[in-house]
Amino acid sequence: MQNSRVLGIALVLIGATLWGVSGTVAQFLFQEKGFSTEWLTVIRLLVAGVVLLSLAHLKEGTKVWAVWRSKNGAMSIILFGILGMLAVQYTYFAAIEHGNAATATILQYLAPAIITCYLSLRFRRLPSFTIILSVVIAIIGTFLLVTGGNLQSLSISGWAVFWGIASAFALSFYTLQPLRLLADWGAKIVVGWGMLIGGVTFSFIHPPWQVQGEWTLSSVAAVLFVIIFGTIIAFYFYLESTTYIAASKVSLLASVEPLSATFLSILWFHIPFGLAEWIGTILILATITTLSIVKDDRK
Template identity: 25%
Template structure:
């Protein structure tokens, strides 16, 4: 009898995928606060966004040029798609998010971007029907969004503080992030993870060169210390976590990955409590429990459980 083909999303691999997303979120949880501090010095959203992707690309390109040159090989027909995800996914998401962080509040930026799981789940579940939209996933989605709101607001009302361009960038961050997850998932069916990352970062960096060319950057007279800060931020805010996110997309449905990323605001608050000594309320803890419950729910497979139960009862 021929061996049955096993879908990676139905094997033990999803556990690894969920772990990748959670670790990525741990890195992201501290990034927004660090970025806010950077914006209060001599950095702005443009240079931070540009250097995150550009420096990440240079590090990956140098590493693979020295160790594994076949990683650069890609079918020409895939180049336009990689350019699209690099510009409209990576670059647009990062800039719109950090612009909102700089000119509004971290809470506003995080809360609005975390509506992306709804867009991903609805689009893939009802429009393209690439994924199933189960009751379990719907409950997890509600728990995650509700928990995110409680974690960010503490249960009170939230003044979004949206003025000027942040009225656009806050919601653009959500749409672009949803697009990035969906489009990345499709490309990763044929493109290796590291090749995907290198080209996505590369096209994002190339795009920013047209917006903020080298001579404009040189005119800012950044010191070696400034470049060290930008390099450090690039590694810990995008290179490591985005590598984990993309690896998770290889193993999980895009909607599941999106829902797990709603852990970010609660972890950010938890780190602030542990490291800085900031207060954390009961409502925020409840929000965190709700998000964690959503993540646990996503790992349940009721159909497989019922199938096993029927098999046992039949004997």
């Protein structure tokens, strides 16, 4: 039992760290090699979707196709693929392209606060004092992160802030919308179809063969890292960890992602992170921790 728990913790920490690292690798592709957000988004979704569905087919067989014959299944999976999977991938990469991986990842982690507010409104119940305080702390943390404590200017571009917050809303939809699908069909099938649908849809806007960027050995390695380690392996490890430890603990441990993205961005790109930005980061991570604990207690 103890060994299984340790394995679960190791899996989620590795998976979340790979997500954070892949964001910084994507920043390298955008800002130093000239690749576009659109191309990296479409190629990541298409390749990862095919791989995940292939793995699901090996284990689940024809169940992979049965989701399309279920009542409301097809429409739900299409909505998830376009408004969930595609939206969260594109907005996240756009936030990196216009800013950096550190702030993009931290802003995306406002999603737990957004989800909490939405559920309180939907079920018409006042949130607890702890939740209200957590949301206020998250807002203060966001303010410090994007302004550096200076009311007169932003420490990152306005577009980076816009796409980062849009990514948080997209992640909220991505988290809440497919709950019934996940219960019926499992994560590999749902996420695999979501990625493939998102990739195929976005191909009409930006075909995968329209590549922009400088192809070198390092850029090839970076693209492969984002697809293999930052998408397929990271997702698989994260998913596998839920078989060993509670999902609430998994979401709490996944907060290592913004930390890994921040530290690597500072070391690699020398992103200026002053005292105000660090305080903002800590406040947002504190919100994640608090909301995860509150959710766990209510179980």
